[in-house]
Amino acid sequence: MAISLAPLPLPESGDTSKFADFGREVKGVNPGTLSPEEFEQVKDALYKHDVLLFRDTSLTPEQQYALTKAFDPQSESYGHGNNKTGSNAKSILHPDLKTIPRVPQVQLIGNGTVFEHEGLAEAKLKHPSHTTFHKTRVSPEDEAKGITRFYRWHIDAALYDLSPPRVTTLYGITVPQGNRQTCRYDDGTGDELQVPLGTTAFVSGKxxxxxxxxxxxxxxxxxxxxxxxxxxxxxxxxxxxxxxxxxxxxxxxxxxxxxxxxxxxxxxxxxxxxxxxxxxxxxxxxxxxxxxxxxxxxxxxxxxxxxxxxxxxxxxxxxxxxxxxxxxxxxPAIAPSLVYPHDWSERDLVLFHNRGVLHTVVGAFATDQVRAFHQCNLAASDDPTxxxxxxxxxxx
Structure with missing residues (x-):
């Protein structure tokens, strides 16, 4: 059976001419139990559209790992090496990732404290914030008004020893709701972008x-x-x-x-x-x-x-x-009209072509806002062509 694809809803700021081929919602299939024929259709759609969304899906860590690995069957370890980022406290990724014990290729990310989660008795999660990484920061007064920034535009990749993953999968488990925020560029251009709370923002490398x-x-x-x-x-x-x-x-x-x-x-x-x-x-x-x-x-x-x-x-x-x-x-490619900020709902699964897009965490949460996502990407079996x-x- 052919999968069904629908365009992703773009924000009002989006330039529709630049998003004609970017992003699709996949309907009619369960991403955790794809048949070989269905997977080939999903794989083809991902490389053609760069970001795929599955709504209201149930996905175990084992299924998420299997789905991610299917794009590169020879891959095995997490994109930064299993547990390597967690054990190296000097890495800027150290606070952001908690490994699922029984499936070390899947990471728990988010905000706040999560209890009794997939073998983790207690996990203290920290949503990355520009306040700890940028040279300048939004004032506390502006932050209280919902002003925020992009955190770090990047590709998921160790960039040393291991090859960049082909695909990243993100699964929203607990998604706090709140007011939209204004992402300011603060670079003298006056550029800003209205974004959902805690969005993941994408731009097309093409x-x-x-x-x-x-x-x-x-x-x-x-x-x-x-x-x-x-x-x-x-x-x-x-x-x-x-x-x-x-x-x-x-x-x-x-x-x-x-x-x-x-x-x-x-x-x-x-x-x-x-x-x-x-x-x-x-x-x-x-x-x-x-x-x-x-x-x-x-x-x-x-x-x-x-x-x-x-x-x-x-x-x-x-x-x-x-x-x-x-x-x-x-x-030029991160101009507001070229950014797709995903509006997360619980049980959203997003697959993105990690060799075709850049992405970033955006926004800030209060300490009592609990957010839990599963992330999986695998160091590839080869370097990009x-x-x-x-x-x-x-x-x-």
């Missing part, structure tokens, strides 16, 4: 690439990012920009000799653009907070050199310059 001017498309198609070893430990002392799209360059990152032991061979060097395995389209997929260097190939022979950026290639090691280049390329020689020729 759109991020498509809206670039030609000279930046040429740069993107020729470039790779070298990430820091143990990037979440490296960035922990640093502060984020007010948009959540990268780190302020203040020299606060941990020096290499203060990081946990690392090997050069395990550092990730990944293309800026990742090829969609179904559509063949290119998605701009960079975790701006972990980027340390840029490696740029020269223009191919016969390419137009006039107006080209780094026509002879380059290796940029100054982290501020790296961040400035990436910000210039990524900031970058642009082909034909892609480079086309976009240069």
């Amino acid at each position: 759109t991020m690439f498509e809206i670039l001017p030609s000279e930046l498309k040429s740069l993107a198609v020729r470039s790779r990012v070298k990430y820091s070893p143990h990037p979440y430990v490296w960035m922990a002392p640093a502060h984020a920009l007010s948009t959540g799209l990268g780190i302020e360059s203040e020299g606060l990152e941990l020096p290499a000799d203060q990081l946990p032991p690392w090997e050069e061979s395990k550092i990730k060097i990944l293309p800026i653009l990742w090829k969609n395995p179904v559509t063949g389209q290119l998605h701009f997929q960079v975790h701006p907070c972990g980027a340390a260097e840029l490696l740029i190939d020269p223009l191919p022979s016969g390419a137009q050199r006039e107006g080209a950026i780094y026509p002879d290639g380059g290796h940029i090691t100054d982290v501020k310059e790296v961040r400035d280049i990436l910000y210039k390329m990524q900031r 970058g642009p082909s020689a034909e892609d480079v020729k086309k976009w240069c």
Whole structure:
């Protein structure tokens, strides 16, 4: 039986022309018990639409792990390594994740204290807040009025040793209701976005690439990012920009000799653009907070050199310059009209193409507002595929 797909409801701020292919609600099937034929349809839909929503579904941790693993049967461990983030108190992810004991690939995330949950007698959860990570913060007075920010735009990935997961699944178990909030960019543009309380916000990596001017498309198609070893430990002392799209360059990152032991061979060097395995389209997929260097190939022979950026290639090691280049390329795609902020209900299951979108936590909860979600993503069995020689020729 063919699955049924319906467009996701967009906020009034959304540019419908940019969301024509983005996001679908899946109806008529149980995501926990998909037949092989149904799964293939779901898999195809995910890569074509990047975000899938199942409403009012019951899903055990075992079923969520099995569904996530089906997208990459050779994958096994949680995207950051089973229990690794929980055991490393220096990581900025340390407060945000609690492992389900019997299914260590599934994490409990949320806010407040949860009791007797899937083998956890007591779990104290902390919803990530910009107040602990950004260089500046919304004033307490504005926060009381419902003003908030994006926390950290990112891809779910360890970015060291392990390959970026293909898919992330998020399942809402306890979802507190409350007033909508205003997400401010606070970057001098005046941009702001009305969002549901505790939304997860998504932007399309495909759109991020498509809206670039030609000279930046040429740069993107020729470039790779070298990430820091143990990037979440490296960035922990640093502060984020007010948009959540990268780190302020203040020299606060941990020096290499203060990081946990690392090997050069395990550092990730990944293309800026990742090829969609179904559509063949290119998605701009960079975790701006972990980027340390840029490696740029020269223009191919016969390419137009006039107006080209780094026509002879380059290796940029100054982290501020790296961040400035990436910000210039990524900031247009988080404009309010291009953000999908999901309005969570209990028993919502969201699957997203982790190699095709960036996402972020948004908002803030009171300490007595309990929120519980299950999250699963698995370190992939391979690294993403970058642009082909034909892609480079086309976009240069």
